[in-house]
């Protein structure tokens with residue numbers, strides 16, 4: 266309705282949300298390709314060139330990747346030009362480096378490692394050699410668009426265990442801390458992430474003890490919704506919670522595997 270009413274020409278959101286908008290428009294029998302929309306600026310989650318093509322086809326727009334992080338400035342640290350061949354880092358504001366995350370040694374241009382930023386113009390909360398944990402490489406070659414500021418390759422992953430659900434950063438440790446405060450819940454849980462249509466869905470499977478599990482349904486439902494509400498208020502995203510019988514979550518002898526990511530690899 267807003268796209269129609271305002272004749273919006275630029276859409277900025279996560280790439281998965283753009284696909285969701287396309288899906289909803291199709292369900293409403295609106296031809297979104299015929300709306301005035303011409304450019305999409307998408308970021309906050311990893312996406313592939315295949316997904317770009319899908320978005321461009323479905324919405325009939327030019328889709329560009331944008332990158333940023335809260336600690337540095339938020340969105341707009343780097344962005345793709347019309348060449349869509351790497352994201353130009355705004356070097357008049359940020360010095361970018363790539364390091365080996367293990368040795369912390371600086372790596373030469375072209376090599377893949379962890380991205381580091383030093384801010385030049387930011388006031389009050391400047392950063393010096395801030396470790397982003399994002400894995401990428403830098404390309405100093407002048408771009409065909411005419412800009413000669415360095416380009417970064419699209420981010421391929423992170424050095425830690427953070428998961429990104431619908432553009433929201435989720436750490437398994439956050440979920441763990443919520444469960445710790447709910448006495449009926451056992452510390453055995455797993456997160457199952459899947460993609461339904463264009464949106465990521467996250468399910469928390471958590472064990473409850475025998476006594477509670479054999480309790481009446483109403484009680485189980487109330488524990489379930491309590492966990493759900495707590496997590497929603499901490500993470501800011503909705504999550505499906507399933508209570509399971511004791512001993513149903515697979516145990517690990519080494520580091521616990523908390524996350525089962527069933528999303529298709531891109």
Ligand SMILES: [Zn+2]
Pocket residue numbers: 346347348353408409410411412
């Ligand atoms: Zn360029």
